[in-house]
Amino acid sequence: MQLELSQTDREFRDRMRETFTTKVPQEIRDTVLEGRHLTRDQIVESQQALNAEGLAVPHWPVEWGGQDWTDLQRHLWHEEMQRAGVPIPLAFNASMIGPVIAQFGSEEQKERFLAKTANLDIWWSQGFSEPDAGSDLASLRTTAVRDGDDWVVNGQKTWTTLGQHGDWIFTLVRTDTEVKKQAGISMLLIDMTDPGVEVRPIELIDGGYEVNEVWFSDVRVPGDLLVGEPGGGWTIAKFLLGNERVGVAPVGATKRALATLKTTAADQLDDPLVRARIAELENDLLALELTALRVVAHSSDGEPHPASSVLKLRGTVLQQAVSELALDLAGPASLASRAEDDSPQEGWARRTAPTYLNLRKASIYGGSNEIQRQIISRTILGL
């Protein structure tokens, strides 16, 4: 048991800190730190700046741009990035389809997609959830029927985050209706400019349009765009969703958001109740961060640490709790969330209500917190 980072890891952390604060434009980092929305161009610019430094996809295989770091180093990379206000590389590219293609894709697919995926030359969207297949993903109904060398896709996906920016979409489709439901699922890569693909935005409670429905009407997809084997989609989906031990909880960003409140709402820090709420949240975040460190420090032997399932559950709860505190600190000023830009209310206060509402999603996506409890009670506690 030892708390200090090794000399190597300290130098690594310093190097990350230096790179993130010098290579990613200040305007982009300020936008993130102040909780404002990034444009598509800003997200692309940031990821390309990281990629130029070899820091966009460090967890990929080395031959495709990965870095062969330890889990602890990846953790430090992830934390320092959030601390500096650098947007995390687009998850659909860096954490989802990239590792999937590297693991399951054909050589042709790797050559065609991986470099562009790392550099965000291709913006990937995720086509998993459907109106009747949320937590019960295996009951999805979008079909792909073989026609010559092609697949013909029909159906509807939903909750496709940032699908309005998407160039390509990786989808789970049903290629066989005769077998057990998990066994009939395959993964198809679909060009979103193909005829028959339609993206319809969904307005959310915060007034934003970050998720979409994606409709497929007789979309013809060349056969070489199926990843792995027909019927192998469920295995790939499990790999994709269970791929992460590092960065499961947005600890750094939530810590940063809480610390920022001490500056933006400085005039309320005489209130002992406010101080107590901040102190309690800081402590909760410390416990979460230490748990994340225990998980990454332990996983060098390849076995996942059971506590990793705690991170998603608790991480989202704390992320939401900080947004609640922000909203309470903003008070009446938060009503001006949709006022014109020349509103006399402060920007941070005006953003609190939409942020609070938006972050309710955090305990729903990526395996809802009820699914996480199910995983803990079944897999860890054996109940």
Add this chain to the structure above:
Amino acid sequence: MDFTYDDEQQALREAVRGLLATTYADHETRRRTVADEPGFDRALWGRLAEMGILGLPFSEDDGGVGAGPVEIGIVCQELGRVLAPEPFLASVVHAGGLVASLGLAEQRADLLGRLSAGEVVLAAADTSPGGRWASRADGVRASVSDGTWTLDGVADPVVGGESADVLVVTAALPDGGTGVFVVAADDVSRTGYAAADLTRAASVTFDGSAATPLGEAGRDAGPSIATISDLTRIMGANQALGVMQSQVRATTDYLKSRKQFGVTLNAFQALTFRAADMYVELELAHSMVDWATMTIAGGDRDVVADAADRVGLQIARSGRHIGQEAIQLHGGIGMTAEYAVGVGTAHLEVLDQWLGNGPHHLRRLAERVTDHDLVEAI
């Protein structure tokens, strides 16, 4: 950075666990032990001395083993697992810690040597009736006449004080400040009682009791007293972690075996989800306990004070959650004195109210909330 035990630490854990299992294999033994004088098992205490456990924190020059905080934490966790009533925390960590921190070389060699050998049991008397975790004494006053020190006043609760041979007492000094004194138990009057978890404490009255200053006479020991309290708080958190681990295990076992409506209780998601939340609290507490324990090795008393507050708050929150849910998910059996789970809940409360409860630590953290931007974990 490393959150795992090395081989020697693992071996220590196994050894302590093995020894405790011979005495407290079941909760019934603990019930009998706390009901009889002196409220713990003297034979077990002697075997802990033989194993070197009672001298773990002290230097070899003082008759101890010179082990680090991680090793002491391991012992506390194992004691907590079986709700052992032996006064390791009160006598070795707290009272012994005061002697090690403040005592002159010959005082340390004498008291800590005999404590390590299991020949004397110490107890720290540092709380006045109605008092609340202050490093300034106000319930006991020290006087000096012709170079002879005496104490007057009341200390209560004195954990482990009923059967201790020697009391280590904090007392207000004539010229201000707080001193620490060694008093033979024969020179005080004391009334013993059982706390909610049936471990023993005492109300101790000093009435012109002869006292020997620990260390330099008349010097304010406030900062050292505070640091030893912080160390004890962190080790108490280790003990609480052991209790919570046992409670989560007992609760999951119970959900798998207890049948109602023709099925085992784990068929009900309302219950398994609550068990999952207990596990979450346990892991968060575990992380914080390991971290706080590791901060001690750095030797910076401000860092340790901060860590004590942080782990104290975490343990208070996790302990309430797990302790209450362990009883609730057991149902009626969890309410009975013959079952360990509910007694564990009592033990968690005794540890917190003795060493520092949630509001106490939260208040201190809230006072410091503008002293930093982010809380740094490493």
